[in-house]
Amino acid sequence: MRQVFIVSAGGPEKLQVREAPDPVPKGRELRVRVRASGINFADILARQGLYPDAPKLPAVVGYEVSGVVDAAGPDAGESWIGREVMALTRFGGYADTVIVPAHQVFDKPASLTHEQTAAIPVNYLTAWQLMVVMGSLSKDDTVLIHNAGGGVGLAAIDVARHIGARSIGTASTGKHAFLKARGLDEAIDYTRGDWMPELMRLTQNRGAELILDPLGGSHWKKSVKALRHTGRLGMFGISTATESKLPGPLRLLSVGLGLPLFNPVTLMNQNRSVFGVNVGHLWHEPDKIRVWGDVILKGVTDGWVRPHVDKTFALEQAGEAQAYIEARKNTGKVVLVP
Numbered sequence: 001m002r003q004v005f006i007v008s009a010g011g012p013e014k015l016q017v018r019e020a021p022d023p024v025p026k027g028r029e030l031r032v033r034v035r036a037s038g039i040n041f042a043d044i045l046a047r048q049g050l051y052p053d054a055p056k057l058p059a060v061v062g063y064e065v066s067g068v069v070d071a072a073g074p075d076a077g078e079s080w081i082g083r084e085v086m087a088l089t090r091f092g093g094y095a096d097t098v099i100v101p102a103h104q105v106f107d108k109p110a111s112l113t114h115e116q117t118a119a120i121p122v123n124y125l126t127a128w129q130l131m132v133v134m135g136s137l138s139k140d141d142t143v144l145i146h147n148a149g150g151g152v153g154l155a156a157i158d159v160a161r162h163i164g165a166r167s168i169g170t171a172s173t174g175k176h177a178f179l180k181a182r183g184l185d186e187a188i189d190y191t192r193g194d195w196m197p198e199l200m201r202l203t204q205n206r207g208a209e210l211i212l213d214p215l216g217g218s219h220w221k222k223s224v225k226a227l228r229h230t231g232r233l234g235m236f237g238i239s240t241a242t243e244s245k246l247p248g249p250l251r252l253l254s255v256g257l258g259l260p261l262f263n264p265v266t267l268m269n270q271n272r273s274v275f276g277v278n279v280g281h282l283w284h285e286p287d288k289i290r291v292w293g294d295v296i297l298k299g300v301t302d303g304w305v306r307p308h309v310d311k312t313f314a315l316e317q318a319g320e321a322q323a324y325i326e327a328r329k330n331t332g333k334v335v336l337v338p
Contacts, residue, residue: 002338003060004094004318009049012319015094024071028102030080030087031071035114036312037093037336038064040122040151041214041237042280044322053280055091062093063280066108066117076102084108086117090283094318096338103286106293109300112307119151119307119333122279124296125289127155129277130212130234131163133292139164141209144199144226146219148184149175149331152236154308156212157183162304165210168202170195175331182308199226207231214238220274221260229271236277308332 001022004015025031043061046054054061065087069080080102088104108117130152131137137160145156148169160167161183168186169179176187186202188195199208207228213220216238224233262274282289299305310332313321321334 001097015319025073029073032067034067036118064121066114123151123155143210144208145169
C-alpha cells in the first residue's frame, strides 16, 4: 500500500508518499482499496502542527474515502467483498488502502463517481449537523454561510435549498456566478470590505437566523452580532489560524486571544444561541452518523445532494492539493486519487 505521511510540522513539502505492507482486517473491519480520498481543512491544520486531534507525527491523516472492499474481517461478513463504498476514516485516508470498522462504511451511490462520493461524508454531515440537527433551520429563515465556496459551503447551499430557506454567502467575486447557479440567493464579497453592512441591507437590518462560521477567533464576535433575535451561530473551524504570521503553535495563541466570551445572561436577553460542531468528535455516536448519512445518501437519489469536485490530484501531489486549498483557489471539494 501507499500512504501520504506528514513527516513533520511545516509546509506542503512535509507530505511524503511511503510504501508499507497491505494491512489485514480483523474482527468487524473492512479493507477498502481507495479510489478517491477527500481533503479537509483539518488536514492542513494537522500538517502545520495546529490540530490537537491529529495523531502524533509522522502520521497519515484523512477522514473520508470512496473505494471497493476487497477483504473483510471474520466478523464483518463476506457480503461486503466487492462492494463499492464510501467510508469515514479516523485518519489514514491519504492512502490507496485503508482499514475501517464496518459501521463507518456506507454503500456508494451508483449515480456518482468515486471522486464525487469522496466529497460527501465530512462536508454533508457537517452541514446537516450545523443546519438541521443543531441549527434548526426552517424555510422562513435566512442562513449566512461564510466561505460559501468551500466544500461545507456548497453542501450548506444544498441543504438550504432542500429546506427552502433563504441563503446568503460570503465569497470572493470570482465565485459568485457559480454559487448563484448552485442555488445561493445572495453573495457578498468579503474581500472588498466589511460584509456586515451588506448583510444588514439584505435582511432589512435584522440579521440572519443562522450563521455558519468556520473562520474562528475574533470573527465569531462579529458573527454573533450579526444574528437576528432567536438567531443561532454555528462554529465549526478556525481556518484563520493559518493566516497568522506567528511561528508554529503560536498561531493558535493569536486566535485564542480573539475568541469571544459569551455571556449567558446576554444571550438570554438577546434570545440568541451559539454552538459548536466537530464531526471528528462523534466517533462514539455511530448510530447518529448512520441516521444522518442515510438521509444524505437518500438526498443523492432524490437529487438535492449534489457533491461538486473542483479538482483532483494524485497521491504524490498531496502537497500541491493542500496548497491549492490554502490559497482559496477551490470552489468545492478537492480530492486525491491513487
